[in-house]
Amino acid sequence: MTFDTWDGDDESAAGRFVPLYVLVNGRTAPRDSTLDLATQVVALPVDTRRLEPEYTAIVHRCSTWMSVAEIGAYLHLPLAITKVMVDVLVEQGYLGVGTPAQQNIIDLHLLDSVLAGLERL
Amino acid sequence: MDRTSVKIVVAGGFGTGKTTLVASVSEIPPLTTEEILTEASVGVDDLTGVEGKKTTTVALDFGRITISPDVVLYLFGTPGQDRFWFMWDELAQGAVGAIVLVDTRRLDSSFPAVDYFERRGIPFVTAVNRFFGECDYTEEEIRGALELDPRVPLVWCDARDRPSSKLALVTLVRHAMKRLTARAPA
Numbered sequence: 001m002t003f004d005t006w007d008g009d010d011e012s013a014a015g016r017f018v019p020l021y022v023l024v025n026g027r028t029a030p031r032d033s034t035l036d037l038a039t040q041v042v043a044l045p046v047d048t049r050r051l052e053p054e055y056t057a058i059v060h061r062c063s064t065w066m067s068v069a070e071i072g073a074y075l076h077l078p079l080a081i082t083k084v085m086v087d088v089l090v091e092q093g094y095l096g097v098g099t100p101a102q103q104n105i106i107d108l109h110l111l112d113s114v115l116a117g118l119e120r121l
Numbered sequence: 122m123d124r125t126s127v128k129i130v131v132a133g134g135f136g137t138g139k140t141t142l143v144a145s146v147s148e149i150p151p152l153t154t155e156e157i158l159t160e161a162s163v164g165v166d167d168l169t170g171v172e173g174k175k176t177t178t179v180a181l182d183f184g185r186i187t188i189s190p191d192v193v194l195y196l197f198g199t200p201g202q203d204r205f206w207f208m209w210d211e212l213a214q215g216a217v218g219a220i221v222l223v224d225t226r227r228l229d230s231s232f233p234a235v236d237y238f239e240r241r242g243i244p245f246v247t248a249v250n251r252f253f254g255e256c257d258y259t260e261e262e263i264r265g266a267l268e269l270d271p272r273v274p275l276v277w278c279d280a281r282d283r284p285s286s287k288l289a290l291v292t293l294v295r296h297a298m299k300r301l302t303a304r305a306p307a
Binding site for chain 2: 036037038039040042065067069070072073074078079080082098099108110111112113114115116117118119121
């Protein structure tokens with residue numbers, strides 16, 4: 001009889017003891033499908049003491065507006081996981097969400113301000 | 122809440138200078154975010170010979186430019202390997218458009234990107250990166266080789282140079298605006 005043994009190969013050098021899928025209850029996609037990697041979120045003034053540390057880290061990181069991609073990069077979390085965790089936090093009222101980039105209609109007024117912003121660079 | 126994100130995709134073959142361009146205009150040093158592919162997605166990834174491998178990591182480099190107090194532009198470089206097309210879809214969806222970087226020593230490496238944006242009707246400009254040295258080709262020759270639609274702008278650039286990268290971005294936004302106006306009912 002053979003047993004599966006842990007080979008010691010863990011997520012990071014520091015060792016991640018909780019597998020990432022546990023943190024997100026096995027969910028693989030955010031409930032809010034408009035949440036994309038450029039969508040920005042910001043921490044709302046609520047008590048985070050009940051949250052697990054991985055979630056608290058996200059809320060703390062969002063003291064100013066921050067995109068899903070940035071959160072993933074700063075906290076070394078894969079994008080799919082970041083998206084689901086951010087979605088949970090938005091749903092539970094810890095994070096406020098901005099207008100996602102993922103819209104089909106890009107309006108001229110917005111493009112006008114992007115152009116002006118780029119020209120100021 | 123009023124906080125708007127705008128995306129521009131920076132595409133092109135492997136080693137054409139995508140991250141260099143992002144770095145030259147971004148207000149933060151380019152960040153890298155990772156997506157992990159599991160066995161569910163290996164259908165598109167050739168794992169012959171490495172069957173023991175369970176996951177593959179795709180890295181995405183990106184930068185940001187604050188446009189105004191409530192608008193931030195994110196510049197996403199596409200993954201270098203062509204096989205990660207599913208990532209392109211997420212990057213391209215809702216994007217203003219794309220800059221396709223072209224290295225004249227390897228024109229063919231930018232074919233897939235040109236083809237991708239053309240097929241989906243996503244506005245794009247081609248930026249011929251000259252930091253590799255003198256370019257022996259004329260604009261007509263490059264357009265011909267890439268089979269570019271005459272309406273697609275072509276700019277010469279040095280991806281290391283901020284004004285030059287800025288010009289490529291401005292050209293793209295103008296192009297996207299022109300297409301939007303042309304499509305709108307009179």
